[in-house]
Amino acid sequence: MEITKEQLALVNDRIRAMRKVGSFYGKRLEDYGIECVETTEDFKKLPFSEKKDLRDAYPLGLMSVPEEEIVRIHSSSGTTGKPVIVPYTKKDVEDWAIQFARCYAMAGITKRDRIQITPGYGLWTAGIGFQAGCERLGAMAVPMGPGNTDKQIQMMIDMKSTVLCATSSYALLLAEEIEKRGVREKIHLQKGIIGSERWGAKMREAIEEKLRIKTYDIYGLTEVYGPGIGITCDEQAGIHYWDDYIYLEIIDPVTGENLPDGEWGEIVITTLKKEGAPLIRFRTHDLSRILPAPCACGQSYPRIDTIEGRTDDMVKIKGVNLFPSQIEEILHTFPEVSSEYQIHISHLDGKDTMRLYVETNGHVDFLALAQRIAECVKSRIGFTPLVKVVEIGVLPRSEKKTKRVIDTRYE
Numbered sequence: 001m002e003i004t005k006e007q008l009a010l011v012n013d014r015i016r017a018m019r020k021v022g023s024f025y026g027k028r029l030e031d032y033g034i035e036c037v038e039t040t041e042d043f044k045k046l047p048f049s050e051k052k053d054l055r056d057a058y059p060l061g062l063m064s065v066p067e068e069e070i071v072r073i074h075s076s077s078g079t080t081g082k083p084v085i086v087p088y089t090k091k092d093v094e095d096w097a098i099q100f101a102r103c104y105a106m107a108g109i110t111k112r113d114r115i116q117i118t119p120g121y122g123l124w125t126a127g128i129g130f131q132a133g134c135e136r137l138g139a140m141a142v143p144m145g146p147g148n149t150d151k152q153i154q155m156m157i158d159m160k161s162t163v164l165c166a167t168s169s170y171a172l173l174l175a176e177e178i179e180k181r182g183v184r185e186k187i188h189l190q191k192g193i194i195g196s197e198r199w200g201a202k203m204r205e206a207i208e209e210k211l212r213i214k215t216y217d218i219y220g221l222t223e224v225y226g227p228g229i230g231i232t233c234d235e236q237a238g239i240h241y242w243d244d245y246i247y248l249e250i251i252d253p254v255t256g257e258n259l260p261d262g263e264w265g266e267i268v269i270t271t272l273k274k275e276g277a278p279l280i281r282f283r284t285h286d287l288s289r290i291l292p293a294p295c296a297c298g299q300s301y302p303r304i305d306t307i308e309g310r311t312d313d314m315v316k317i318k319g320v321n322l323f324p325s326q327i328e329e330i331l332h333t334f335p336e337v338s339s340e341y342q343i344h345i346s347h348l349d350g351k352d353t354m355r356l357y358v359e360t361n362g363h364v365d366f367l368a369l370a371q372r373i374a375e376c377v378k379s380r381i382g383f384t385p386l387v388k389v390v391e392i393g394v395l396p397r398s399e400k401k402t403k404r405v406i407d408t409r410y411e
Helices: 003-023 024-032 040-044 051-056 088-105 127-135 149-159 168-181 203-211 326-329 366-381
Strands: 070-075 085-089 115-119 140-143 163-166 191-194 214-221 228-231 240-241 246-251 267-272 281-289 315-317 321-323 337-348 351-360 387-392 405-407
Touching: 003 024, 003 040, 024 051, 070 088, 088 214, 088 228, 115 127, 115 149, 127 140, 127 228, 149 168, 163 168, 168 191, 168 203, 191 203, 191 267, 203 214, 203 326, 203 337, 214 240, 240 351, 321 326, 326 337, 326 366, 351 366, 366 387
Parallel strands: 115 140, 115 163, 163 191, 191 214, 337 405, 351 387
Antiparallel strands: 070 085, 214 228, 228 240, 246 267, 267 281, 315 321, 337 351
């Protein structure tokens, strides 16, 4: 999808601001001798930015306005080094709330809804973004934050919450707890706004069936406002994103070349209006494709396909590149297994081995099921894993994000 003249004008506004203040990207543009971009081809020549660049700018090297205009910071996780600090102006906060309110509206949520927010608050962008959008929409926020499942369920009952905001892992945990306690008839939930981690069709089906709700997949990154820059509609045919706030490209993750609409690749995002920490051609490492056809829902906002994973999710086993999404697709063909699985990779006796743990109920032959799954993985991916079938509920559940792959080869 080519960048428009209007979007180019907004990009040039951000370029001038970054050069004036001398932010990390402004200095890079100076080094490249770039003052503005006039054509699509000019834009494609702009250098990419990566998360490493943002970490190197720690703590406030991303700031592109005078400090007195910054009203808040947020931070991405710093599990692999320095965190990324993202400054926000008052307008950034308002723009984020506008985008998030659009997400709620796209899901058919109104002022009459009661929205229970379970993601974390604080430096993380999630909880506060869900709440800001809720308040912008005019609905009632029930700002629970993460954990304390007993209280979550009790408040859900007492407040008659109609919308659940959660990671898919925690939504499933709540669904299973509600089912286990036999209190589903006391629950008034109708919709779920689910984000922060990739989740497959089987997990969606489990959450929707157990909670009797319709779920929507919300998209976003801390570096780019946070969650709320896109969401699925009732058609569940891709994620609509707000092209008046971001410009989105799909590139070949190896060559960096732009790919035609419809081809799978890595999402690259340019913010068009962000003041505190604008980003130009930020490589997200999320894998998707642009869906060029109009959506049946009638919305004019463009769409990308469901996020299929990340370029850095890939692991190599016995010379074969493996993405967790491939395992999810295979398990989806086995109705007798739950949505939960875990991959353990280790190095034993000079060779890599993969154990795949899956859950099922007690009414099937575990050994026969394990053999069928192993054969399916072999035929589709190219190697045979050791499959271990366990009872439903044995694999760990999470109040945040579920760890699907445990690789101990390099420990």
